[in-house]
Amino acid sequence: MNQPNAGRKIAHIISRNSNWTSNGVIRFYKANGVYARKVKWISFLKFFLLASGMAFCAAGIFFFFAYNWSAMHPFAKLGIAQGLVTIPALLAVFLKSQVFVKRILLTASSLMTGVLFAVFGQIYQTGADTYDFFLAWSLFIAIWVVVADFAPLWLIFVILINTTVFFFFEQDVRVWIENARMNIHFAINMFFVLMFLWSGQMKILKNKPGWLIQIIALCAITSLTLSVIFGIYGHQNIHFPIAIVCLLVFFTLAILYGLRSRSFFWLSTIGFSLIAIICALIIKPFDDLELSFLFVSVFIIGSTSLLIYQLLQLKKRWFNEN
Amino acid sequence: MKTDTLQKIINNIRIEYEEELEFDQKEIEKAFTASDSSFSNITIKVLSVAGGILAAIFLTGFLFIAGISDSSVSMMITGIIFVTGSIIVNKLVDNLTLDTASITLYIVGVVIFSIGFMETSDSHNWLCFILIGIAMATLFFSESFMLVFLGTLLFHFAIIYYFENRNAVNLMQFPILLCGFTLVWLTLSEARIITFSRKANIIFKPLQAGFFVAFIAELLFITESSFLFPTRYSYLILSLGMGSATIILLYNVMQSLQSVNIRSRLFVYITALALVIPTIYAPYISGALLLIVLSFHYGFTSQFIISIGLLIYGTSRFYYNMQISLLNKSIILFATGLVIIGTWYYFTQQIKKDEKI
Numbered sequence: 001m002n003q004p005n006a007g008r009k010i011a012h013i014i015s016r017n018s019n020w021t022s023n024g025v026i027r028f029y030k031a032n033g034v035y036a037r038k039v040k041w042i043s044f045l046k047f048f049l050l051a052s053g054m055a056f057c058a059a060g061i062f063f064f065f066a067y068n069w070s071a072m073h074p075f076a077k078l079g080i081a082q083g084l085v086t087i088p089a090l091l092a093v094f095l096k097s098q099v100f101v102k103r104i105l106l107t108a109s110s111l112m113t114g115v116l117f118a119v120f121g122q123i124y125q126t127g128a129d130t131y132d133f134f135l136a137w138s139l140f141i142a143i144w145v146v147v148a149d150f151a152p153l154w155l156i157f158v159i160l161i162n163t164t165v166f167f168f169f170e171q172d173v174r175v176w177i178e179n180a181r182m183n184i185h186f187a188i189n190m191f192f193v194l195m196f197l198w199s200g201q202m203k204i205l206k207n208k209p210g211w212l213i214q215i216i217a218l219c220a221i222t223s224l225t226l227s228v229i230f231g232i233y234g235h236q237n238i239h240f241p242i243a244i245v246c247l248l249v250f251f252t253l254a255i256l257y258g259l260r261s262r263s264f265f266w267l268s269t270i271g272f273s274l275i276a277i278i279c280a281l282i283i284k285p286f287d288d289l290e291l292s293f294l295f296v297s298v299f300i301i302g303s304t305s306l307l308i309y310q311l312l313q314l315k316k317r318w319f320n321e322n
Numbered sequence: 323m324k325t326d327t328l329q330k331i332i333n334n335i336r337i338e339y340e341e342e343l344e345f346d347q348k349e350i351e352k353a354f355t356a357s358d359s360s361f362s363n364i365t366i367k368v369l370s371v372a373g374g375i376l377a378a379i380f381l382t383g384f385l386f387i388a389g390i391s392d393s394s395v396s397m398m399i400t401g402i403i404f405v406t407g408s409i410i411v412n413k414l415v416d417n418l419t420l421d422t423a424s425i426t427l428y429i430v431g432v433v434i435f436s437i438g439f440m441e442t443s444d445s446h447n448w449l450c451f452i453l454i455g456i457a458m459a460t461l462f463f464s465e466s467f468m469l470v471f472l473g474t475l476l477f478h479f480a481i482i483y484y485f486e487n488r489n490a491v492n493l494m495q496f497p498i499l500l501c502g503f504t505l506v507w508l509t510l511s512e513a514r515i516i517t518f519s520r521k522a523n524i525i526f527k528p529l530q531a532g533f534f535v536a537f538i539a540e541l542l543f544i545t546e547s548s549f550l551f552p553t554r555y556s557y558l559i560l561s562l563g564m565g566s567a568t569i570i571l572l573y574n575v576m577q578s579l580q581s582v583n584i585r586s587r588l589f590v591y592i593t594a595l596a597l598v599i600p601t602i603y604a605p606y607i608s609g610a611l612l613l614i615v616l617s618f619h620y621g622f623t624s625q626f627i628i629s630i631g632l633l634i635y636g637t638s639r640f641y642y643n644m645q646i647s648l649l650n651k652s653i654i655l656f657a658t659g660l661v662i663i664g665t666w667y668y669f670t671q672q673i674k675k676d677e678k679i
Contacts, residue, residue: 004621010331013353015516016523017346020335025513028335030578034621038579042673044618049669053662059641060656067648264365272369279380293384297377297426304373304422308366312418 007034074123081119084112089144103150110141110153131167134160149205151212158192158216180239182227186246189220214265217254224250225273229280262318264311271307275300366418370468374425381430390434394441401435404428405456412466421468428472432456446487453480465521467528474532482540495556498540499563502609505533506567509620510574534625537613538632541606545639560605565598568612575619586672593665606636 011025011034029035036044065072065080092105114137121128138160145157162185169181193216199205228247231240251270258266279296286292332345390397408427411420432453439449453476460473481497508515508530516523544560551557572590576582582590594611601607613629616622641651 004623008621012516012523012527014332014335014345014350016520017349017353019344020517022513022517024335025517029513029621035578036619036621038582041575041579041619046666046670046673049662049666053659053666056655056659056662058659060652060654060659063648063652063655067652268365268369272372275373290384290387293380293387297380297384300373300377300380301423301426304369304377305419308369308422309419311366311369 004034007032077119077123078116081112081116085109085116088112103148103153106144106148107150107153107156110144110156113137113141129167129171131164131171134164134167138164146205151209154192154196154208155212155215158189161188162219177237177239179227179230179237179243182223182230183239183243183246185223186220186227186243189216189223190250193217193220210265217265218269221269221273225276228277232277232280232284264315267311267314268307272304275303275307278303367421367468370418370421370425373422374429374468377422377426378429378433381426382433385430385434391437391441394438397434397438398442401431401433401438404431404434405460407431409460409464409469412464412469421466424466425468425472428460428469432476447484450480450484450487453477453483461525461529465524470525470528471532471535474529475536478532478536478540482543492551492553492556494551495560495563498537498544499560501533501537501540502564502612503567505530505537506571506612506616508533509616509622510571512620530622531625534613534617534622537609538628541609541632541636545606545636554603557603557605561598561602561608564605564608564612565595568594568598568608568615571612571615571619575615578619583676589669589672596661601640604636604640607633607640610636 007029011028014020015025026035030037033040069077086109088105089109092102092109095102095105114133117133117136120126121133138157141157141160145153165181165184165188169184193213196205196208196213196216200207224243224246227239227243231243251274254266254270258264258270279300282296282299283289283292332347332350385391385400390400404427408424408431411427412424435456436449436453439452440446443449457473457477457480460469460476464470464473478497478501482494485491485494485497508526512526512530515526569591572594576587576590597611598608610629610633614626614633617625617629641655644651646654
C-alpha cells in the first residue's frame with residue numbers, strides 16, 4: 001500500500017530540481033502505480049460492492065429483530081443469540097474457504113458471544129456486575145482467540161480484559177488507589193506485548209503486525225507513566241516504588257530493544273513518557289505556577305527537539321550502515 | 323535509497339518520458355539522502371506535533387498567569403512577534419529539529435493575538451480578515467510542512483468563523499463547497515503544480531493535506547449538527563455541488579484509465595447517481611464518496627482510509643437520524659443491500675464477459 005507514497009516522493013524531489021514537464025510527471029505517475037490502474041479499480045469495486053451489500057443486508061436483519069424484540073418469547077431471543085454465535089463458528093470449521101475468511105467468522109462469533117451474555121442477563125436478570133459480564137465474555141472467547149491467531153481479534157481480546165479490570169476496580173474495589181490500577185493495566189498490556197514478541201520469535205504463534213504490538217505497548221507505557229505521575233502527586237504507597245522499579249527495568253529493556261530492532265516507536269514513546277514525568281517533577285515542588293509553567297514549556301520544547309535531533313542522527317547512522 | 327538505484331530511476335525517466343531533461347543531480351541526491359534520513363518518518367512528525375501542542379498549553383498558561391491578559395495591546399504584540407518569529411526561524415534554519423518550537427510559537431501566537439484583538443475591538447469580522455491575512459502570509463513566506471499545514475487550517479477556520487459570526491449560517495454551504503472544489507482541483511492538477519515552481523512544489527503536500535483535513539472537519543460538522551442549516555435548500559445545494567464534482571471527477575478518472583467502453587461508463591454514472599440521489603439531504607455521504615474516489619485514484623493512501631471511515635460513520639448517522647419505524651428501516655436497509663449485491667453480481671459478470679473478448 002505504500003507504493004503510491006514512494007513514487008510521489010521521488011517525483012516531487014526530481015521535479016523540484018529539474019525541468020520535468022507536467023505531462024512527464026503524469027506519465028511517471030501512471031506507469032509507477034501512483035495513479036490507480038484499471039485492475040486496481042476493478043478489484044476495489046468488487047470488494048467495495050460486495051462488502052457494503054453484505055453489511056447493509058446484515059444491518060437490515062439486525063433491525064428486523066430489534067423491531068420485534070420486545071414481543072419475542074425469551075427462548076426465541078436466546079435461540080437467535082445462540083445461533084449468531086454457533087453458525088459462524090460452525091462455518092469456520094466446516095466451510096472450505098480461505099483461512100482469512102475463517103478468521104473473520106471466528107471474530108464475528110467472538111463478538112456475538114458478548115451479545116449472547118447480554119441477552120442472557122436481560123432475560124434472567126442475573127444481577128451480575130458489569131465486570132462479570134466482561135470477564136465471562138473474555139474467558140469464553142479465549143480459546144477462539146488463540147486458535148484464530150488473528151490480529152484484530154487479539155486487539156479485541158486485550159481491550160476486553162482491560163475493560164474487565166477497569167470495571168472491577170470501578171464497582172467492586174471501594175478503595176481508590178489510582179496508581180495500583182495503573183500498575184495492573186501496565187502489567188496486563190506489557191504481558192501481551194512480551195508474549196507477542198516472544199511467541200513470534202519462537203514460532204509458536206504467527207508474527208504479529210507492528211500496529212497491534214504498538215497500540216498495546218502504547219497503552220502499557222501510558223499506564224505506567226500515569227502511575228508514576230499519580231505517585232509523584234501524593235499517592236505515596238507501596239505501588240509507587242513498584243512503578244518506579246517497573247519504569248527502570250522495562251524502559252531500559254525497551255530502549256535496548258528499540259536500538260537493536262531499529263524501531264523509532266520504542267525510542268520516541270519512551271522519550272516522550274520520560275519528558276511527561278520530568279514535567280510533573282518540575283511542577284510539583286513549585287508553589288509558584290507562573291515560573292514552573294514557563295520552565296515546563298521551555299523544557300518540553302528543548303527536550304522534544306533534542307529527542308528528535310537524536311532520532312535523526314540515529315537514522316542517519318543506520319542509513320549509512322546499510 | 324542508494325545512489326545507483328536513484329541513477330537508474332533518473333535514467334529511466336530520461337529514456338522513457340522526456341529526452342531533453344536537465345537535472346541538478348547533486349541537489350536531487352542531497353534531497354533523497356535528507357528525505358530518507360528524516361522526512362519519511364511519521365513518528366517524528368507525531369512527536370513534534372505532540373510536543374508542540376503540550377508546550378503551547380503550558381506557555382499560554384504561563385502568559386495568562388503572568389498577567390498578559392491585563393493588556394490587550396501587549397497580547398496582540400506578543401502574538402504577532404510569536405507568529406513572525408516562528409516563520410522567520412523556520413525560514414532561516416531548515417531543520418526538522420525546530421518543528422516543535424515553531425509549532426508552539428505559531429499556535430500560541432495566533433491564540434494570544436486573537437484574544438487580545440477581541441478585547442480591544444468588538445469587530446470579529448476584522449479578526450477573521452486578519453487571521454486570513456496571517457494564514458496567507460504563512461503560505462507565502464514559509465516552506466515548512468507543519469507551518470503551511472497549520473496556516474491552511476487557520477485559513478479555513480477563519481472563513482467558517484466569519485460566516486458563523488455574521489449569522490450567515492444559511493450561506494455556509496458555499497465556503498464548504500469551495501473547500502471541496504479546491505481540494506479536487508489541487509489533487510487533479512498535482513503534476514502541473516509541482517512542476518510550476520520550486521515554491522509550489524514544496525507547499526503542495528501540506529496545502530493538499532490541509533484542505534483535506536479542513537474538508538473532512540467541515541463534513542463532520544454537518545453530520546453532527548443535523549439541524550444546522552435553517553432550510554433544506556442548503557443541503558440540496560451541497561449535495562448538488564458534491565454530486566456534480568463526483569461526476570466530473572469520475573469522467574476524469576475514466577479518461578485516464580482509457581479503454582473503458584460506453585456501457586461501463588454508463589454503469590458507473592448510474593451507480594454514482596443511485597448512491598447520491600437517495601441521500602440528497604445528507605451531503606456528508608456524497609462528500610465521503612467524492613473523497614473516496616479522489617484519494618483512491620490519485621494514490622493518497624492515508625486519506626483513502628480516513629474517507630472510508632467517514633463513509634461508514636456518515637451512513638450510520640444517516641440511518642440513525644431517519645425518523646421512521648424500525649421495521650421500515652430494516653426493509654430499506656435490506657433492500658439497499660440486495661440492490662448493491664445485485665450490482666456487484668452484474669459488475670463481475672460484465673468483467674468476465676470483457677475478459678473473454
